Amino acid sequence: MFLGTVILIVCAAVxxxxxxxxxxxxxxxxxxxxxxxxxxxxGFLIVGPLLGATVGAWAPVAMAGIVLLAYGVGACVRYQIRxxxxxxxxxxxxxxxxGLERASGPTLAVAYVISVAFYLRLLSAxxxxxxxxxxxxxxxxxxxxxxxxxxxxxGMARGLEALESLEDLAVSLKLAIIAALLVGVSAYxxxxxxxxxxxxxxxPPNTPLHTVRVLAGLLLVVQGFETSRYLxxxxxxxxxxxxxxxxxxxxxxxxVVFVALCVPLLANAPASADETAxxxxxxxxxxxxxxxxxxxxxxxxxSAAVAxxxxxxxxxHELTRSRVSVGLGYGILLALAAALTWTANIxxxxxxxxxxxxxxxxxxxxxxxxxxxxRSDPRAWGFGALALLxxxxxxxxxxxx
Numbered sequence: 001m002f003l004g005t006v007i008l009i010v011c012a013a014v015x016x017x018x019x020x021x022x023x024x025x026x027x028x029x030x031x032x033x034x035x036x037x038x039x040x041x042x043g044f045l046i047v048g049p050l051l052g053a054t055v056g057a058w059a060p061v062a063m064a065g066i067v068l069l070a071y072g073v074g075a076c077v078r079y080q081i082r083x084x085x086x087x088x089x090x091x092x093x094x095x096x097x098x099g100l101e102r103a104s105g106p107t108l109a110v111a112y113v114i115s116v117a118f119y120l121r122l123l124s125a126x127x128x129x130x131x132x133x134x135x136x137x138x139x140x141x142x143x144x145x146x147x148x149x150x151x152x153x154x155g156m157a158r159g160l161e162a163l164e165s166l167e168d169l170a171v172s173l174k175l176a177i178i179a180a181l182l183v184g185v186s187a188y189x190x191x192x193x194x195x196x197x198x199x200x201x202x203x204p205p206n207t208p209l210h211t212v213r214v215l216a217g218l219l220l221v222v223q224g225f226e227t228s229r230y231l232x233x234x235x236x237x238x239x240x241x242x243x244x245x246x247x248x249x250x251x252x253x254x255x256v257v258f259v260a261l262c263v264p265l266l267a268n269a270p271a272s273a274d275e276t277a278x279x280x281x282x283x284x285x286x287x288x289x290x291x292x293x294x295x296x297x298x299x300x301x302x303s304a305a306v307a308x309x310x311x312x313x314x315x316x317h318e319l320t321r322s323r324v325s326v327g328l329g330y331g332i333l334l335a336l337a338a339a340l341t342w343t344a345n346i347x348x349x350x351x352x353x354x355x356x357x358x359x360x361x362x363x364x365x366x367x368x369x370x371x372x373x374x375r376s377d378p379r380a381w382g383f384g385a386l387a388l389l390x391x392x393x394x395x396x397x398x399x400x401x
Contacts, residue, residue: 003187004288011180011292018172030168031228031235031243032250034307037171038224039251040178041119041304045278045297047221048259052266054214056203060260062215067252070222073390074248076365076383077226078241084371085237100367104360105319108226109333111356112312116305117337118353120144123301126294144341147302148334151309155330170303177296178254181282181289185261188285192264201266217397220354222255226361227307230314233326309333355394362390 023029051059088097124143125136133139192198203211228235228244235243265281279297282289309330316329324332365387372380 003184003286006187007180007184007286007288007292010183011176014179015172015176018175019169024165024168027235027239028243031231031239032247033168033171034231034310035225035228035244035247036251037174037303038227038307038311039222039247040171040174040254041224041300041307043218043221043223044178044255044258044300045293047218047255048262048266048278049281050218051259052201052263053204054206054211056266057200057263058203059201059263059266060256062218063259064256066215066218066222067255069219069389070225071248071252072382072386073219073361073365074225074244075379076361076368076386077229078244079368079372079379079383080364081229081237081241081244083375084367085232087371094370096370097367100363100370104363104367105315107356107363108360109312109315109319111353111360112308112315113333113336113340114353114356116148116308116312116333117144117340119301119305119308120147120337121341123147123298123305126297126301141341145338147305148338148341151306152331152334155309155313156327170299170306174296174299174303177292177299178258180292181296182254182258182261184285184289185258185265185282189261189264198264199267200263213396216393217354219393219397220357222251223357224304224307226364227311230311230318233314233317354397358390358394358397362387362394365390 017023047063048059051062055062084097087094088101121140121144124140124147128136128139128143131139189198206214225244225248228240228247231240262278262281265284279290279293282293312333313326313329316324316332317326320329365383369380369383369387371377372383
């Protein structure tokens with residue numbers, strides 16, 4: 001009873017703080033919210049059970065490694081924002097940079113279309129799961145299309161600020177529930193330690209190479225920071241780079257702490273690392289948490305979809321050299337996502353989106369390495385090494401079983 005009260009108080013307090021006028025009117029918070037919404041998307045709910053099923057009790061260490069790799073990739077993107085964007089804006093930019101940018105943009109645009117459709121199909125699946133329907137697939141597609149149309153109309157009619165207001169609300173609720181979840185699981189862990197009932201998960205008998213290939217694919221769990229790259233219509237380069245870094249710090253801390261706290265729960269996790277696994281796991285902590293996490297799941301999909309829509313609209317605006325407005329860019333991306341929803345199995349093509357994101361990051365790292373080398377910046381070697389590592393991820397990463 002006491003723990004349930006504490007969970008609700010923490011959730012309410014964080015929600016009130018994030019929705020306070022000071023936070024809602026803060027340009028810095030709005031610029032942080034977009035990449036943060038995308039980073040803490042659907043991956044947050046599956047990463048604990050998935051890592052537990054892959055590396056057992058070493059899950060927190062693996063998560064820290066993934067976060068550090070993502071932070072390194074983020075450094076490449078921030079370099080692009082601070083340095084390369086200015087070079088590309090010159091009257092006669094380097095043909096090499098132009099070529100890398102032309103390859104990067106369409107790659108990311110494809111990934112955004114697939115990811116938005118994927119996020120909203122998951123949202124629809126969660127929202128409709130309590131209902132008994134004759135055709136769940138048809139209902140999910142119809143609801144996904146309705147949400148896509150709603151986001152598109154709202155964004156095209158009222159612009160980036162209106163989309164950000166929707167995103168802020170979803171992110172705030174999601175973060176409030178995550179804070180309450182961390183408090184609840186911490187209390188459970190403390191009691192388990194005192195009682196001596198902690199059971200650590202064991203890793204399956206996979207080869208080290210297979211494990212590394214699975215972990216490499218999980219870089220995409222913390223994907224989303226690149227959305228800051230395409231918010232140039234609203235924020236300066238310095239604001240975008242600084243707020244992306246903060247978003248990566250916050251999300252990285254949440255991921256690592258959450259996975260570490262979940263280790264005692266992972267031994268009892270379902271065999272399948274799906275979206276519902278963490279919801280089932282937390283039922284032993286307190287009966288409130290599964291219901292709260294269901295809401296968090298819906299908010300995760302919605303806020304991540306809106307964040308990628310914002311990034312995608314800005315990307316289309318940039319790719320067309322401002323001939324297509326940002327608002328119309330939202331509409332184009334969402335129309336393509338709707339078409340994909342009705343013509344493809346999103347769960348099969350999501351692996352293509354993962355590889356597309358990794359390829360985009362490799363191109364961005366290559367571009368950063370080229371610019372840094374020309375400026376005699378010693379970071380060129382690090383950017384080049386990351387580019388090679390990301391290419392290896394594109395080629396060799398495998399999904400978890």
